Amino acid sequence: MIVIAEPSKKLICWSCGSENDAEVxxxxxxxxxxxxxxxxxxxxxxxxxxxALDRAALEKQFYQLSRKLHPDLYARASAQEQQWSLEKSxxxxxxxxxxxxxxxxxxxxxxxxxxxxxxxxxxxSDRAAASGTVKQxxxxxxxxxxxxxxxxxxxxxxxxxxGGADDPELRRNLEAARENFYQQLKVSExxxxxxxxxxxxxxxxxxxxxxxxxxxxxxxxxxxYIRNLLRDVEEAxxx
Amino acid sequence: MAxxxxxxxxxxxxxxxGQMDKNSTAVGTGLVGAPECGxxxxxxxxxxxxxxxxxxxxxxxxxxxxxxASSSLATEWVKGKTVDEALExxxxxxxxxxxxxxxxIHCSVLAEDAIRAAIGDWKKKNVAMVEQTAGPVAVAAN
Numbered sequence: 606m607i608v609i610a611e612p613s614k615k616l617i618c619w620s621c622g623s624e625n626d627a628e629v630x631x632x633x634x635x636x637x638x639x640x641x642x643x644x645x646x647x648x649x650x651x652x653x654x655x656x657a658l659d660r661a662a663l664e665k666q667f668y669q670l671s672r673k674l675h676p677d678l679y680a681r682a683s684a685q686e687q688q689w690s691l692e693k694s695x696x697x698x699x700x701x702x703x704x705x706x707x708x709x710x711x712x713x714x715x716x717x718x719x720x721x722x723x724x725x726x727x728x729x730s731d732r733a734a735a736s737g738t739v740k741q742x743x744x745x746x747x748x749x750x751x752x753x754x755x756x757x758x759x760x761x762x763x764x765x766x767x768g769g770a771d772d773p774e775l776r777r778n779l780e781a782a783r784e785n786f787y788q789q790l791k792v793s794e795x796x797x798x799x800x801x802x803x804x805x806x807x808x809x810x811x812x813x814x815x816x817x818x819x820x821x822x823x824x825x826x827x828x829x830y831i832r833n834l835l836r837d838v839e840e841a842x843x844x
Numbered sequence: 845m846a847x848x849x850x851x852x853x854x855x856x857x858x859x860x861x862g863q864m865d866k867n868s869t870a871v872g873t874g875l876v877g878a879p880e881c882g883x884x885x886x887x888x889x890x891x892x893x894x895x896x897x898x899x900x901x902x903x904x905x906x907x908x909x910x911x912x913a914s915s916s917l918a919t920e921w922v923k924g925k926t927v928d929e930a931l932e933x934x935x936x937x938x939x940x941x942x943x944x945x946x947x948x949i950h951c952s953v954l955a956e957d958a959i960r961a962a963i964g965d966w967k968k969k970n971v972a973m974v975e976q977t978a979g980p981v982a983v984a985a986n
Contacts, residue, residue: 750875
């Protein structure tokens with residue numbers, strides 16, 4: 606469960622009484638560790654909510670923070686501070702793991718925006734059932750055709766193998782498909798980065814943001830399919 | 845997570861696996877997918893143009909046991925129903941029949957989507973006839 610700290614909230618340092626932003630880890634005045642305030646991963650790092658991110662800078666910040674928050678440093682501190690350092694170290698690790706991966710970060714920020722990928726398909730089904738229309742597939746039909754066709758070939762390949770035969774033509778087809786899908790993955794990475802930039806730079810344009818978010822969801826769904834297929838193709842070629 | 849006996853039964857003995865000529869006007873084809881798990885499902889129906897009864901159904905699914913069982917069951921259920929009756933099949937009926945756990949509910953959703961898509965495809969091919977018979981059928985349904 607993600608709890609988002611209100612950005613305007615202020616925190617009074619328990620040690621010296623000076624006022625800090627709620628997200629700070631340490632008091633700006635006395636440097637004491639501050640209570641753990643549930644926050645999203647962006648604000649934990651003091652970052653704006655954006656898709657594009659400087660990974661090297663994040664990494665540096667992660668190592669710095671993990672040294673400063675490490676529970677060993679608080680072995681002789683109060684029980685409260687020990688607890689905070691534990692909690693913060695744990696959130697720090699989760700935040701780092703999520704934000705450093707472009708796809709995990711994208712899904713995470715989308716979820717902060719109220720979009721959960723696994724609900725997209727379900728919602729489309731509900732809309733279709735309610736209106737009595739055929740569901741708008743969240744994945745384009747040409748991709749579905751392609752996925753279906755390739756699965757047929759994979760099945761043929763497995764059956765041929767089970768019978769002790771290795772059809773060289775099938776193998777060539779699968780190898781070509783593998784190449785093609787790797788290419789598509791690469792292209793989708795570039796597309797995703799373009800969408801990030803578009804979203805990040807249109808803070809004042811809600812309509813653009815909405816469209817961009819939808820495109821991101823479509824792209825991630827497509828990627829999910831391609832990655833599953835690649836895994837199956839690799840397996841069939843290896844076996 | 846263990847599959848229910850019914851899922852295993854359908855998985856081991858799937859009903860109506862196969863394909864029909866998707867270019868035939870009597871055949872409606874639904875191809876649907878669930879991006880969350882990468883499953884794809886093709887469900888086809890063959891409809892009698894006079895009675896609008898689904899006389900045959902075939903499926904081919906690439907996915908987990910629950911997805912295969914859901915589509916297998918869907919083909920069994922639509923057979924003998926009119927297209928309008930078939931549209932009444934809900935994913936929750938499939939969940940109940942197969943005792944699907946919450947994480948597998950999307951498989952039943954996929955099967956319902958496939959039925960709708962197949963019927964939608966058939967209707968599109970038979971626009972003239974659907975319009976022509978829509979009146980009397982609606983009355984019969986009431």
